[in-house]
Amino acid sequence: MEACQAVDREVEKVVSKFNGLHKNMDRIVEEQIAQIEKLQRDIAENTDGSSQLSSLHIALVKQASQKVSEGVTKIATDHRDLHSTVSKVGKAIDRNFVPDFDSTSREDVFSGPTKENLLHEVVLQHLYRQGQLVIAESLAQEANILEYQAQREPFLEVNAILEALKSQNLGPALDWAARNREALNMRGTARLLMGSTSTRPIVQQRSSLELRLHKLKFVELLRQGNRLEAIKYARQNFPNFVDGQEREVQSLMGAVMYAGPGLAESPYAHLLDPTHWTEIGDLFLRDACALLGLAVESPLVVAVNAGCVALPALLNIKQVMLQRQVPGVWNAKDELPIEIDLGGECRYHSVFACPILRQQVSDNNPPMRLTCGHCISRDALAKLSQGHKLKCPYCPIEQNPADARQIFF
Numbered sequence: 001m002e003a004c005q006a007v008d009r010e011v012e013k014v015v016s017k018f019n020g021l022h023k024n025m026d027r028i029v030e031e032q033i034a035q036i037e038k039l040q041r042d043i044a045e046n047t048d049g050s051s052q053l054s055s056l057h058i059a060l061v062k063q064a065s066q067k068v069s070e071g072v073t074k075i076a077t078d079h080r081d082l083h084s085t086v087s088k089v090g091k092a093i094d095r096n097f098v099p100d101f102d103s104t105s106r107e108d109v110f111s112g113p114t115k116e117n118l119l120h121e122v123v124l125q126h127l128y129r130q131g132q133l134v135i136a137e138s139l140a141q142e143a144n145i146l147e148y149q150a151q152r153e154p155f156l157e158v159n160a161i162l163e164a165l166k167s168q169n170l171g172p173a174l175d176w177a178a179r180n181r182e183a184l185n186m187r188g189t190a191r192l193l194m195g196s197t198s199t200r201p202i203v204q205q206r207s208s209l210e211l212r213l214h215k216l217k218f219v220e221l222l223r224q225g226n227r228l229e230a231i232k233y234a235r236q237n238f239p240n241f242v243d244g245q246e247r248e249v250q251s252l253m254g255a256v257m258y259a260g261p262g263l264a265e266s267p268y269a270h271l272l273d274p275t276h277w278t279e280i281g282d283l284f285l286r287d288a289c290a291l292l293g294l295a296v297e298s299p300l301v302v303a304v305n306a307g308c309v310a311l312p313a314l315l316n317i318k319q320v321m322l323q324r325q326v327p328g329v330w331n332a333k334d335e336l337p338i339e340i341d342l343g344g345e346c347r348y349h350s351v352f353a354c355p356i357l358r359q360q361v362s363d364n365n366p367p368m369r370l371t372c373g374h375c376i377s378r379d380a381l382a383k384l385s386q387g388h389k390l391k392c393p394y395c396p397i398e399q400n401p402a403d404a405r406q407i408f409f
Contacts, residue, residue: 003096
């Protein structure tokens with residue numbers, strides 16, 4: 001991104017200088033034309049039919065010719081400066097972009113039938129998610145991939161519902177939510193269980209998707225002024241969602257008093273906010289992907305975005321390794337030679353850092369649970385062990401290092 005911004009700044013300089021040159025050139029040419037026309041009129045008025053020019057007219061002609069020459073010289077100089085600025089754009093591109101992106105990749109990453117199939121699946125899944133079914137079908141046929149075509153059917157329905165929501169058509173989404181009500185409610189309860197530390201029994205948590213869909217339908221009826229139809233719709237659908245949502249349902253029923261054009265000027269005007277439609281589309285996509293066992297974001301998009309963030313750092317470290325003649329360091333391990341922070345949006349798993357060595361655990365240095373319940377890394381366990389004795393660094397319990405057990409997050 002910084003490289004693009006650097007080049008963009010040079011391009012802006014070119015555009016600014018070009019616009020300035022254009023305006024200046026038009027002004028100079030217009031001034032020269034006006035001066036020459038004035039000189040022609042003066043000569044025509046003062047020659048009295050004679051073809052001979054007076055010394056005054058000759059001096060005026062020389063003065064006008066000199067100004068024309070100066071204007072042409074000024075335009076030529078500005079034009080040369082413009083070419084100099086244009087050449088800096090090319091230099092900025094060469095300076096900020098490295099064409100050898102292959103130097104940051106490893107050829108063995110996607111080698112092997114298992115990894116190739118995984119790559120095919122990611123690409124086809126991305127095309128299915130984006131609704132590019134024709135392109136996905138062509139790719140599957142040309143690559144002779146048949147086992148992934150069964151995945152396209154669920155995405156047909158998902159994309160059709162998303163398109164309907166974009167046009168504010170709630171019918172397909174309501175039908176889908178009603179068919180998958182039990183699975184959605186089970187997912188909501190599972191999320192509640194994961195985040196709860198209470199010993200009290202957990203009451204089943206309903207999904208908010210179906211209620212929010214009915215809410216949008218109810219608000220749309222009120223906006224149209226169909227007060228009686230909105231009340232009838234509420235009586236038919238809202239009783240199923242009252243448990244745990246009493247306050248929200250009560251607030252919705254209060255909006256009935258302002259049905260029609262007055263709703264936009266009422267205390268319930270926030271119900272007409274267009275962002276509700278965007279939010280319901282995102283909520284539906286998240287729940288639909290969860291029921292399909294998929295992440296909300298396309299794995300291909302996540303990988304490309306992460307690669308764009310990491311690429312500048314990888315190019316820099318690759319250049320340093322080539323200068324120090326240690327190119328084998330990159331391919332010697334299954335991990336990168338440097339740590340790259342991709343930001344919080346690319347963190348999908350909890351990370352355990354050893355409290356002793358202050359290092360994140362890895363496959364070669366996994367977390368180990370001591371008999372006292374404290375957790376440290378395997379390298380820290382080896383450093384703290386003294387034969388068959390180990391004293392926990394956090395409590396005075398002595399134990400046998402062999403009793404420690406690897407844990408998996």
